[in-house]
Amino acid sequence: MTTLEPALLALLHGKLRVYYELTEQLGRAPKQIEFALQREEQYRQKLAATSANLQDLKLKSKEKQNDLAAREAQVKKMQLQQDGAANNREYAMLGDTIKATIAANEVLGDELLELLERCDEVADKEKQATSVLEQACQETAETKTKIAETTRRLERDLTDTEAELVELLKKIPDDLRGELIRKRPSMREKTVAPVDDGACSSCWQLVSPQTRSALSMKHAVNCPGCGALLYLPPA
Ligand SMILES: [Zn+2]
Known part of the structure; x- marks a missing residue:
């Protein structure tokens, strides 16, 4: 992973x-x-x-x-x-x-x-x-x-x-980098999105507890709503 x-x-x-x-x-x-x-x-x-x-x-x-x-x-x-x-x-x-x-x-x-x-x-x-x-x-x-x-x-x-x-x-690891580069022209600044108040800050879809725990383990997870690469804002 x-x-x-x-x-x-x-x-x-x-x-x-x-x-x-x-x-x-x-x-x-x-x-x-x-x-x-x-x-x-x-x-x-x-x-x-x-x-x-x-x-x-x-x-x-x-x-x-x-x-x-x-x-x-x-x-x-x-x-x-x-x-x-x-x-x-x-x-x-x-x-x-x-x-x-x-x-x-x-x-x-x-x-x-x-x-x-x-x-x-x-x-x-x-x-x-x-x-x-x-x-x-x-x-x-x-x-x-x-x-x-x-x-x-x-x-x-x-x-x-x-x-x-x-x-x-x-x-960024090669496979993910390629994906980000492909998404960037259409998603622009929303290609990568922090989780804000329990939701994807790009489309405001709520982040599931499983996604949240995957993110806390620094796994690469895309928002199921908009496809943004999610991350938990560093404290
Ligand atoms: Zn989203």
Whole structure:
């Protein structure tokens, strides 16, 4: 019967936990960059929408300005016509049209002022959106640098931990080592599990008294529930 030192299994269990925790961290690292890029994209879209709005307002202002200029020219032309009016009736008729056009032009002028004010407001918003986007881009760059450092550190730690695991596994008898290596990819840190409060700490199935006594004699026993190699935590 193969006997196993619980202290060795405890070390193996601890190292496996470290290894897979590092793996999780390494997996999460790129998500932080993804998140920063998504945020950046939202700000970029907001800026694009604000810029499009500003372009639209500027175009409308320009159109209104041209319209107003044309109508003002029309007023001047009618005033000249009025000066050369053939009779009082024609003079009065032109006078009415001039008055009406001037009144309409005043309304246009007010609308133009409103449009120009709106342009200023949106131009301010565009400036804000630009600076928010710049800030986000800078933050993305910082995140990328930070994550690259973290990733390098995690990869180094993983390599070291794997080397330590290999050394620990060398101390396990051959037949059991092969089994642990086969189970490891699917069972990860649960390949080896301490008995905790009378149960397998990997699947929480209760450990039978026979199993417990076999474990106390340092026999190799797998949990019937999950297949983890069990051990009694050393006191
Ligand atoms: Zn189990």
